[in-house]
Amino acid sequence: MRPTPMRVVSGIQPTGNLHLGNYLGAIRNWVRMQDDVAASGGQCLYFLADLHAISMPHDPAELASATREMVAALVACGIDPQRSIVFNQAQVPAHAELQWLLNGTARMGWLNRMTQWKDKAGKNREGASIALFTYPVLQAADVLLYQTTHVPVGDDQKQHLELARDIAAKFNNDFGGGSEVFTLPDPIVPPEAARIMSLRDGAAKMSKSDLSEMSRINLTDDADTVMQKVRKAKTDPEPLPAEAAGLEGRPEAQNLVAIYAALAGTSVADVLARFGGQGFGAFKPALGELLVEVLSPISARFNALRGDRAALDAILADGSGKARALAAPTLTAAYAALGLAR
Ligand code: TYM
Numbered sequence: 193m194r195p196t197p198m199r200v201v202s203g204i205q206p207t208g209n210l211h212l213g214n215y216l217g218a219i220r221n222w223v224r225m226q227d228d229v230a231a232s233g234g235q236c237l238y239f240l241a242d243l244h245a246i247s248m249p250h251d252p253a254e255l256a257s258a259t260r261e262m263v264a265a266l267v268a269c270g271i272d273p274q275r276s277i278v279f280n281q282a283q284v285p286a287h288a289e290l291q292w293l294l295n296g297t298a299r300m301g302w303l304n305r306m307t308q309w310k311d312k313a314g315k316n317r318e319g320a321s322i323a324l325f326t327y328p329v330l331q332a333a334d335v336l337l338y339q340t341t342h343v344p345v346g347d348d349q350k351q352h353l354e355l356a357r358d359i360a361a362k363f364n365n366d367f368g369g370g371s372e373v374f375t376l377p378d379p380i381v382p383p384e385a386a387r388i389m390s391l392r393d394g395a396a397k398m399s400k401s402d403l404s405e406m407s408r409i410n411l412t413d414d415a416d417t418v419m420q421k422v423r424k425a426k427t428d429p430e431p432l433p434a435e436a437a438g439l440e441g442r443p444e445a446q447n448l449v450a451i452y453a454a455l456a457g458t459s460v461a462d463v464l465a466r467f468g469g470q471g472f473g474a475f476k477p478a479l480g481e482l483l484v485e486v487l488s489p490i491s492a493r494f495n496a497l498r499g500d501r502a503a504l505d506a507i508l509a510d511g512s513g514k515a516r517a518l519a520a521p522t523l524t525a526a527y528a529a530l531g532l533a534r
Contacts, residue, residue, distance in 0.1 A: 198234035200225050201340040201377075203241040203331075204266075206259040206280070207250065208400035209410040212483075215269065216385035216454045217346030223270035225344055225380070230275050237338055237515060238271055240280040240508075243287060243330060247323035248312070260504040265411060267507070268493035277518075279511035281334070286519035290333035291326070293526050297363045298329045302355055308348070332356035337519045340377040347386035348397060353379040367529040374522070385454040391425040394443025412491050415484045422448075422480040427472045434468030436460045448472075452479050455486050 202222060204214060226236050240259045259280050271278060281287045303309065306328050313320040323330075331352045335343055336359070343353055360374035367373065390396045390407040398408045406421055413421070426444045433439060439446040439460075452475075453463045467475050497504070527534055 197232055198225075198229045198342055199338055199340050199375075200229050200234065200236040200342045200344065201239075201335050201338050202344050203239045203244075203281075203334055204262065205245050205400075206240045206242055206255065206262040207245050207248075208258075209412055210262065210265040210269070211398055211400060211411065212409040212451065213346065213388035213398035215411060216388055216451070217382065218344055219266065219269050219271075220385075221344035221380060221382055222266075222276075225342070226270075226272060226276050234341075235518075236276040237511075237518070238266065238276055238278050239284075239334070239511075239515070241331075241334070243281040244327060247321055247327050259508075260501060261498055263504045263507055264497040264500075265494055267497055268490045269411070273507045273511060277511045277514045278507050279515045280508055283508060283512035284515045284519060286337055286516065286523045287330065287333050290337050290519075290523055290526060291330040293530060293532075294329050294333055294336070294359055294363065295326065296530070297366065298326075298332070298355075298359050302358060303328060306355065307351060328352045328355050329359070332359045335377050336360055336374040337522050338515075339375040339522060341375060342380050343377050344380040346388075347381055350379050350381060353377065363526075363529075369529070373525050373529050382454070384450065384459075388451060388454075389443065389447040391421060391447075393426065394445075394447050409483060409487070411487055412494060413487070414491070415488060418483050418487065419477075419480040422476050422483065425476070427476075431469055431471045432464060432467045432475060434464055436464060438464075438468075445472075448475070448479060452482060455482050 202218060204218065210219070222236070222238055229236050240262050242255060242259050245255060263278060266278065267273065303325055309325060309327070312324055332355060335353075335356050345353065357376045360376050364372050364374060388398045390398050390402060391409070392404055392407045396402070400408075402408060406424055409418055409421055425448060427448070428442055428445060430442070430445075432445065432449065439449060449460055449463050453460045456463070467478070
């Protein structure tokens, strides 16, 4: 059932702000793929993973408005709802339905190995929600529902994508009767920005759940805030090396140079050819200015859009209708393969 044109699907949780890790690791690729894929007759679907958001304690009053804000942020980054299908899971019940059907195929042992489950549940596994444990099965349903060929994500989602492939392969094998009910999707991870790290700790990834605002650059930060966060970013006392090998064992320096390279669309080697031998006193202001140059048009568009509730709701209503139609044949095929009469 693999479609010949590309079918691109990816999602983001509508909790907290869109940060630089989301942008460089995933959203920038969503925008790039939207042009190529549409030109080749394919289809991109980008969604707000609101069903995933309930796996952790959350405030119901905030979830709907955070979902709308995330739509505004995606459009501000360059996602065009005319060309890409933009929706939220809660309006496409097929996601939750397919998750249940896949629960019969996913194995406890597979889910127990998920590093995100181990990190988020921590020592309190008994107290973690069941949704947090089965979260990767919903993520598998998200992509398998659309016969997805490619999934643009950051490095931290690669393991979940591997699991989606394992579930698809086992389901096809056990219930496909010789045909492929599901397509096996490939992840697309940008090599230059696969894992953007915290500005306070080069060993932790930049994340919405970090308690320190200083650890991340939000796409909505104003120029002064961006410059201040970069100025205060943790570094070491050495000047920058002339070659990439000199960044070994210097995770904070490595992260800042990688961010510069990703933003400038150049390589780490090129950045070091320019800044090698100089200290952070020279490099940090240059990085801050580049960040402001890239982020300020995005934050201006975001601020113009975020208050237009009717327009944002209309994007989700339109996208959800299209997603429901695209999801229907695969959901029907999955019910039939399992021998479920409806
Ligand atoms: P989420 O909301 O945590 O992140 C959204 C996207 O941003 C990427 N990302 C990063 N990339 C590089 N460096 C970082 N520091 C960084 N932080 C986040 C993530 O890899 C992701 O691509 N489970 C997913 C949402 C999801 C999904 C899906 C994704 C639900 N269903 C189906 C793809 C396909 C999540 O929580 O992403």
